[in-house]
Amino acid sequence: MAHPVPSDYASRPVAVIGAGTLGRRIALMFATRGGVVRVVDPSAEQREAAVTFAERTIEGTVKNLGLGEPGVVEASADQDRAVEGVWLVVEAVPERLDLKQTVFARLDATAPEDAILASNSSSYASRLFIDQVKLPERVLNTHFYMPPTTNALDVMSCGRTDRAVLDFVKKVFPEYGLHPFEARRESTGFIFNRIWAAIKRESLEVVAEGVSDPEDIDEMFKLNFGTRVGPFRMMDQVGLDVVLDIEEHYAAEHPEYPEGPRRVLRGYIDQGRLGAKSGAGFYDDYTKTPVPS
Template sequence: MTIVTDRPIAVIGAGTLGRRIALMFATGGGVVRVCDLDAGQRAAAAAYVERELPAVLASVPGSSAAEVELTDDLAAAVAGAWLVVESLPERLDVKIPVFAQLDQLAPADAILATNSSSYPSSEVIAEVTRPERVVNLHFFMPPGARACELMSCGRTDPEVIERLRGALPRFGLSPYVAQVESRGFIYNRIWAAIKREALMVVAEGVATPADVDALYVEVTGQKDGPFRKMDRVGLDVVLDIEENYAAHRDGVPESPRELLRSYLAEGRLGMKTGRGFYDYGGQA
């Protein structure tokens, strides 16, 4: 399996994370294709990359701008690609059939990666004929957070992980490898405990989201607290992740998910809808 730098990279999904992943890959020259069925998402992704790319290029040594193409055609998106990154909702009923399609449509030597933050890639390969090229490549929230995590599907060719570990720094990314399969990988297992406890504090009426964040920031010195971070990710995504943890681990409390559901019922999904735990003035 070879990585040819003049071959395209494809990102499947133009949502909050998909467009940020595309932004980072757009610092490596060549062509980056972003595929999404929603025309609004494609337009928003194009605008985001155009707006943010100059600053990111300036921060990545040796970078050069890629040509970013937007499409709603999966076959066209992956044609000739050496790397395909799926960034779709955290639902296996979405991911499994998409990976089946990618397995058939992408070049035989293309690496197929899922950006899933809570599903090991072993759970998306049920209909994949070449699982040795499937891997977890989990991003956080670039360009601010440029760390990413690599993890085998259990049948991933070790060379895939080594090649990605060597290639990703070229795009200003810092890869870390999970040595064994771990639901939540490395950082998110730690973050999940903080996030869940913060939600419980609010659900129990101990403090408001704003007070939790203010205290957290003052004590830790971090820029944002857990509620501001959840708003940035999207409360629908946070709930999907929590539901997945609850389905696979004993003792995950219900109250954090109940609190999230109450916000979603009011259409408060976070920054992308202009309202979440905070009000962003109607600006997504």
């Protein structure tokens, strides 16, 4: 069944479900052309942090990326109201399959029929979210990395996504400073995340075996690849609980993967060291609950 794409998207809002580290960044990017983006989260603290982040960074982002006029990021606790009239919804809730399935069933029932329903899941294929979706032709993965500094994203069909929807996303997202790349077949971890997952896993295994520590691995990584940060600092930015959720998912599909990386992550999480968002992870030089820059 063909699905109509929203031709009047420039005059309609976008909704982002989830105001965490990535949700607020996704909202920022879709607010770079003068429009309205509504961020939904049950946590008042997260909603406030998302709006504050957008207010602090929107003008610089628009200028740096050469985009339009700064838009507005609004916060809401009411998902049904937030999706009224939208042309796009991006789900960015925690990496729990049951939660994502619930979110998509509700979005399918309440969002406009021509609205595109996208998942920012970092490891789950959107095929897994459509059992209760009546219009799966509009559902797909759009996996973001760390905008506005890392603006690539993976685009992947749910297996029933209309080709027009995929082509529309690939054409329109660059207007918001984003660079979509299509995974041409279903792939757990999409394109770059599969490569990044292998780097994370082996880095953690080196620590698990007592061969080295996070600081030395990061320093070697930076020197050898010319990057500003290494894999452990990057995991701190994502959140070690999120990293563990993703690694558990990979391990469920690949029982041959070593247990060491998950054991290392659990050790830090059990101490309350979740990364930058908690003030400490592999490193302890963060301010608790920072507004990301």
